[in-house]
Amino acid sequence: MAGARGEGLGMVADKWPAGDDRGRTDQRVALGREGERLAEQLLTARGARVLARNWRCREAELDLVVLDSSGRVRFVEVKTRTGSGFGSPAEAVTEEKLRRLRVAARHWLAANPGGWRQVCFDVVGVDLSDAGYPRLELLEDVI
Template sequence: MKSSGQDSSGHGTGLVDDRRSLGDVGEALAARYLTERGARVLARNWRCLEGELDLVVVEPDGVVVAVEVKTRRGVGFGDPVEAVTSVKQQRLRRLLAQWLRQNPAVAASGLRIDVVGVLIRRGQPIQVRHITGVGA
């Protein structure tokens, strides 16, 4: 399986070939989508022993948001945002609290958990769906 996004001649195919690359592309698209709407990315792929936050952003009003990004090539297994269960939402809340403890200089006017679902076909985004305040 090619993971470089290149064909045998070394030229870019524009196709996302493996899950990690698919996720990376989705996270980049989500970050761009959010920044175009005024958010500022504070962290990408922040990890600790309990898990990972795909994105941590701050909204113009000071709300700090943990963003779970789900990227898929189709909806055969459901809409990407449906993959964020209540158990996952609880873990995201714990991770965001831990991220804030490790980043005390960040002053938050509020906290939120969002999900961005990205559908990609033939290497191109066809849908970016942003759900704010999941599990609130």
């Protein structure tokens, strides 16, 4: 893939410039990273192995790509919230976002041939509204 460079197991295609978080504030970036860290802990505690973090292509970013204990590649979208004013974190994953994730997953699979048996798309909603007690909701096979 043109413009690709190595990162972790896979390749990162057409990365945005370093430090470019597409107009997000530092607080929102930190919130997202904390949610991704917690989601990764949840998944690895369930036996998953992380293949990629924040893998980007032109269409979308894949928050986490993991290999579960049964050999399935799981593309995981993580949504983090500090309150319920805009609904649950998982409700923020729109049909358009899922479409972009499917496209990004195809790019990742092309860049990482491995004879993957099956792929799945999951969402981890992270609610940080209760100080010190994050709540995580794992929705498997959303597509």
